[in-house]
Amino acid sequence: MNITGNTVFIPGATSGIGLALALALRQRGNTVIVGGRRAELLEKIAIEHPGVDTVRIDTTDPASIAAAAKEVLARHPELNVLVPMAGIMRVEDWHRPESFLASAESVVTTNVLGPIRLIAAFIEHLRARPDATIVTVSSGLAFTPLKATPSYNASKAAIHMLSESLRLQLAGTSVKVLELEPPSVRTDLLPGQAGNDDAMPLDEFVAEVMTILENRPDAKEVQVERVKFLRYGEARGDYEQVVAALNAADPHGR
Known part of the structure; x- marks a missing residue:
């Protein structure tokens, strides 16, 4: 993916990694x-950020x-990068179905069906562009599970395999598939995460990504150094040691 001269749509970017990434891309000469x-x-x-369009x-x-x-393409027919950023993370106790089922369904709807539906909505347009990119967002937890967040882990593993599969299917077209794999970053994805000293500062994460x-x-995959501990344990x-270390440090562990 070229770092400048793109028109980028980032749904789910009103805060956290999405907004920080949007502003960093804007600073490098992209329409966002x-x-x-x-x-x-x-x-x-x-x-606060003139020139950034919103939908x-x-x-x-x-x-x-x-x-x-429909609205985005009407206003920005030159769109060539889609970043389905929206995602939620929930702590779940799977000992009792009444405590986790609704949460699990919500996580899958947002984190898996959301990106699938977004890609479906834009894929024909992107294939018609001379150079296009779909940037999926998985997680280090796609590769090493955090005990407290089963549905989130599974949803991000699904996004990883979706990314791998789409890359194979779209080979030979103008559309590239790039997978962003964040570690724990200081955002509000979970309560207390923004103040967690063990999480990566947001500005450092986005700077390394850029x-x-x-x-x-x-x-094909964007991995900051901090995520490689989780990404390549297997x-x-x-x-087994990576799983143990991650869950020993988990403030949400049970």
Whole structure:
């Protein structure tokens, strides 16, 4: 993925990694459209960051995705990068189905069906562009499970395999598939995570991501150094130790 000269739509980017990434891309000469559910946050972004376009979208609602796609393409027919960023993370206790089932369904709807529906809404347009990229967002937890968040781990593993499969299917087309694999980052994804000293500072994470994109435009996976401990445990042969270390440090562990 080239680091400049793109038109990028990032649904789910009103805060956290999504917003930080949107602003970093904007600073490097890209046209950026931010999508989100909350109109007040979109208005705030538009005021504080002139030049960043905003579109209301609920990525759990197929009708909202279809309407937003139509709006984005009408305003930005040169769109060539889609970053389905929206995601939720929930602590779940699977000893009691009444305590986790609704949460699990919500996580799968947001984290798996959301990106699938977004890609479906834009794929024909992207294939018609001379150079296009789909940037999926998985997690280090796609490769090493955090005990407290089963559905989140599974959803991100699904996104990893979806990314691998789409890359195979879209080989030979103008559409590249790039997978972003964050470690724990200081955002509000979980309560207390923004203040967790063990999580990576958001500005450091985005700066390292941008450096990787600049230096490796043909990369298939974007992995900051901190995520490699989780990403490659099985390949290194120390998977069990990585799982134990991750869960020993988990403030949400049970």
